[in-house]
Amino acid sequence: MVNGQAYAExxxxxIAxxxxxxxxNHWLQQAGITAEYRASHVRSQDLESFFEERRRDRLWRGCNVTIPHKQAVMPLLDRIDPAAERIGxxxxxxxxxxxxxxxxxxxxxxxxxLLPLLRQAHLFRMARIFGAGGAAKAVALALHDQGFTNVIIARNPDQARALRESFEPDDRLIAPLDLFATPTDFPFDDREGILDLIVNTTSLGMAGQxxxxxxFSHVPPNAVVYDIVYAPLETPLLAEARARGLRTIDGLHMxxxxxxxxxxLFFGTPAPRGDDKALREKLLG
Structure with missing residues (x-):
């Protein structure tokens, strides 16, 4: 490694x-840690050789894994944390x-x-989750563990069914994506004491998509709308939700x-989170 510094990637x-x-790198600077973090373009056919090389590098502190490698890396590892195993x-x-x-x-x-909301008591918690890919599974399991009833909404009903079966099979709680594009006259009942969540885990709304x-006739009154897309920060989904006075959470939070x-995990110390506002501004710059 250049300069002999510890690094993660x-x-x-x-990956660009x-x-x-x-x-x-913002947090490393804030924490005064002499190390660096970089992006490395690794193709699927090079994953095995990449990890063999990193095994021998004493300066390497680890890596984050993004599309399309989140499942492909698993057979190359010696151990998988039980939570990651469960998510797949x-x-x-x-x-x-x-x-x-x-x-x-x-x-x-x-x-x-979501933690401030989850610390409150609710009579019922329901999430409508759009998407059934890898991110959706982490989201669905997290919400299931917090007592939510999850409706999985996806283009592919088999994929939606498989996601639900990974934590609680129920064909009544899967739905096709196009169903939610058309108006409904469903009369929402009194939602007081109920936490309703709308989550987009798809790439729909991302720049170029x-x-x-x-x-929004499908969205319960007072629902929280959460979009994990962060480019743009205000997706069309969040813009409309805000215009309707609903609470929103953007993708930079996740x-x-x-x-x-x-x-x-990489550096053995908590991330210095006291300056998250400046970090968000840097990410949007």
């Missing part, structure tokens, strides 16, 4: 768009006593901005939350 294909180096995806790898161990920090990162088509959990 994020791997993916593509990643904001992880900005986040981690790894987004963080670090060396531990000569072994490579896989973790998933998406679970805790997703829940972080079409918007998520959601008719991005920063999952990075903080990974930072602690």
């Amino acid at each position: 994020v791997i993916g294909d593509p 768009h990643s904001k992880s180096p900005t986040i981690h 995806a790894v987004n963080t790898v670090r060396p531990e006593k000569g072994k490579l161990v896989g973790y998933n920090t998406d679970y805790i990162g997703f829940l972080e901005p 079409p918007a998520l088509l959601l008719d 991005l920063i939350g999952q990075a903080a959990a990974a930072f602690a």
